[in-house]
Amino acid sequence: MKKIIALLLAVMMLAGVLAACGGGSNNTTDTSKPAEGGDTKADVEDPFYGEDNISLLVWAADNAVNTTKTLCDNFIAKYPNKKITIDVQTQGEGDAAAQVLNDADKAADVFSFACDQINRLAKGKALAPVIPDFKDDVTSRNTEFAVSTATLNGELLAYPETGENGYYLVYDKAVVSDEQAKTLEGIFEACKAANKKFVIDAGNGFYSCMFIYTGGLKLDGLTEDGTQVFNAYDKEKVLDSLEAFANLFHQYSDIFMSADPARIGSGMAEDPSTVGAGIDGSWNAATVASVLGDNYGAAKLPTINIKGTDTQIISMNGSKLIGVNARSKFPEAAQLLANYLTDEEAETARLEELSWLPSNIKAAESDIVKKNPALSALSDQAQFSEPQINIADTFWSPVGTLGNKLFNTDKFDRATIESEFDKAISNVLDE
Amino acid sequence: MKFIDYVQLNPFQKFWYNLKKFFINLPSNLGKIFKAIGRFFKKMFVGIGKGFAGYFSRFVKGDWATKISYLIMGFGNIVKGQIIKGLIFLATEVLFILYMIGFGWDKIYNLGFFNHGTIGFREEGYGINPVTGRPGRIEGDDSMKLLLYGVMTLIIIGIFFAIYIANTKSAYKAQQLKAAGEPLPKLKDEFKEFFDDKFHVTLLAFPTLTISIFTILPLLFMILIAFTNYDHSHIGTLFQWVGLKTFGDVFSNSGAASMGKTFVELVKWTLIWAVLATVLNYILGMVVALMINKKGIKLKALWRTLFVVTVAVPQFVTLLLMSQMLDVNGGAINVLLHDVLHWTPEYINFLGGDPWVARITVIVVNIWVGIPYTILITSGILMNIPADLYESATIDGAGPVKSFTKITLPYMLFVTTPYLITSFVGNINNFNVIYLLTANLQNSNDLYQAGYTDLLVTWLFKLTMNSQDYNFAAAIGILVFIVCATVSLLTFNLTKSAKNEEEFS
């Protein structure tokens, strides 16, 4: 008898669990019905194709949440005869793919993400491609670069949200002169004279890829199964570039600092400031500009002297995209909202409030872009950068580790660099 | 050594003697463990066999009502007058059948038996919906969900089977009691028993339930995942059963950062770490506790509080702060050592530089974390060591070091072995110190998704969260279990052999 009671309890509990599961799956079918079974005649006039009582979840970067909320409110106001609720939550673009792929059912319907994650998301079948209704418009209103970052295997998978979103050189004009800021050696020399740090996040693949890009290595798409393909690069040249960086990092080991870009702003805000210059992302630009005031300097990345020639440092350049979750319960509304959040008006709003470089051709011609030093530095750097597309998941960690090795080992002769480079490449190829 | 010699040894010599004996007997002890596992399985199978024999013999001996209970549960009980009990059985059967028809069978069907080992049938996709003509999602199966429900269904079938057997037993017992002319037990009386003779059922029912659902079910599920190919390339598609291939991959040795090499490297470091962390925390903690508790030292409460406060502050705060303070670019400790005290010629890269510097750093920080716990636990016991032992040692001319190694340590080892085992296993799984201090700082292109300070458990975490290689993470979890279980069983045997001797005088 004792066992019976115990077992019965167990069965009841498990039955409860299963009832809940059953309920859960029923819900999904119920809610997806209006999307599928709408009245086809009415659909022609209705951009929502019959969807109503819409509730959408939007993920935006932390600093963009308020702007996005306003835009969403405008969107709701635009369709007064539909019942729409939109919830905006904060989610960094850098980590969006991981969050979406961990559980696509719970992820946002419309989310902002950095373009390097597009193939992960596509492989995980998490992205609904841009629907034919908007495709031509999206392609024509945005820059070629932005469209290319949103395209995979010829299919437009997401809505471009920003133009070139890379990193640039930020410097304290009291330490580094505009002239010195043109060469890496000059920056180091100026920082040394003032005994201030120069910051690059060399252990992070997003930044450390410039050490190999500058040597002529480039990405050339992905194979069928997602393995990285490189161009026919000259290995000796890549090693030359790595060696040149390693030499500088060691020569100025008390000046060079590999750390999170947040250290640039922190260091400059100290009294007396401890950081003279750094390679920083545009998201910190506003804070750094307010810290430095008139001494705020921003420029494209400097050159580095490789075997006697000043070579422009090549960087990685991405864009932010807005994607629609393939599992959205309101796919039509989600597409409509994504399109709305990336039109000229929305991009102008983000440019004005957040200083995000627009991907929209018209919005990008605004005077604000030309007046903003960080944005003009970014667009100057754009021609010396590789688009951040078709990058394998396996790229970041090995390249970041390679960057770490350049400065934090005592031994940095060519043979060591070569073996580290070989290992990194082999890991990127997932061999 | 003969028994007569052994008896004449003092307790400490006996302890060391046993320790030595333990290591000499290690191989045979291991053999014994395997034999015990064998015996366990033998017993299990014999038990199952006996169960079936009983099942059939009850059927043969049963009357018509009992026989019908084999098909319609509870029938025998109802006929014999135990109506409520019988109805409960009947209801269980009806519920089970409904469940299997409505939900369960489909999940078993999807487990891969009918699709060449692929869990589920329909791939997720995107295309034109034929009904509406609009592009949209083509819903596919989710292998992860199907496997979870499949495991759940299997467990429910198992539970139902157990109830079913209990039903046949109950029907037969009712038949026997009736034949003997004895009164059948009333439900109320049986219920009362649950607060006395069967109180353990009442006490254990709820915890067992929650543990089954939230610990055992997920664990079984993850163990099964280790036998599939659910890695980062199978997110969004169906995955398959692959047998032991995952384990093969964990030990394979191909490529620049092979998993096999990583595994060996991390196992070595995990064991070094666990031994050093446990031993150092234990001995140093005891030394500090002895100093605090020494006769004539004043302000004992103050000293103890200074150390113990660190236990109460959440580790993610103190450790993250520590990693800030150890930072190579002007972290507080570097500033103190270099700029203020001028002890070091330059800032030291404690965590991000040479692997061994980082390893030593994490061990030292772990001492900071661990010593207060040792002080808390050992203080009371240290006071219990008979004072005359120390006095006689002092008369014999033993200094403080000697009396520590000859008296304190053996005594404490004897009393606190269970604590040592728990803290050893705890250190093998010590996530916080390693992860919060060195997260990705020690990552290397020689290791697969791991760094030089990673333990198996932090590797498991990185494989789950960073690279979404769920099957490898599960396989490593199983291997960690094997390591922990072996260590615990071996040391458990040691304590048993020691404890079998008479208690300390």
Added chain:
Amino acid sequence: MIKNYKVRRITSNIIIYILLGGLGLIWISPLVYLVLHSFRYEGLAYVTYLFPKQLSFKNYIDLFTVTADSSLNFPRWFLNTFIVAVFSCIISTLAVMMVSYAFSRLRFKARKPLINIGMILGMFPGFMTMIAIYYLLKAMGLLELPLVALVICYSAGAGLGYQISKGFFDTIPRALDEAATIDGATRNQIFWKIILPMSKPIIVYTVLTSFIGPWTDFILAKIIVGKDIPNYTVAIGLQMLIDSDHVLNNFKKFLAGSVVVAVPITTLFLFLQRYYVEGVTAGGVKG
């Protein structure tokens, strides 16, 4: 001779005082650093000097007043954590007491196998199952109620932590039970009326450890609560303040928040330290 002995004792005591002073300083200094910098006014995230130049309550005031910003709602997080901690602490303590009493005082056929199963389950690394638990909670629809899900997560497996309190119960003489049984008490009455009142140290120990748990867990909670920032606990909320998107402007708030979390727990802990020690030495060592 006696004088010599006295001198030796005094010198050894002085050495011990110096050692204890030095070690105590090392142990307490990270906490001092934490408290000092939580009051730092100047600078952004990091500074490269030891002592703040200007102290103020600004970080604390910001922490409690800047709640309109979508990413920061410390008072709410604090309340969440408190609620989760209270409920999971009640359930866990009951579960632990029930299981360890059954294993320690009652004799039944399944006792040994159950104890063994408990030990085996404890040897699997906890991180192994977090993904499965997530999907299980999702299947049950509990992810919509993250705080309930957290209470379940923290207390469902609590029964497995029976070892220490079982060890404690083992030290209570069985003669007490026997005498009570002769007087006609049921097991149920013995548990509630005799054993539990005698077990104050181990109850306090269990309450304390299970109450502290939710304040410090930053892994499972993050997986379960996900992006739902208003439902964060303090641990994951504070973690979020120092991720790369937030750290530049929020690091000082992180320090202040850490102090706010640490102070009540530390007070509680120091206050109840005596029971903690009694419980853990009685249960964890002699068992």
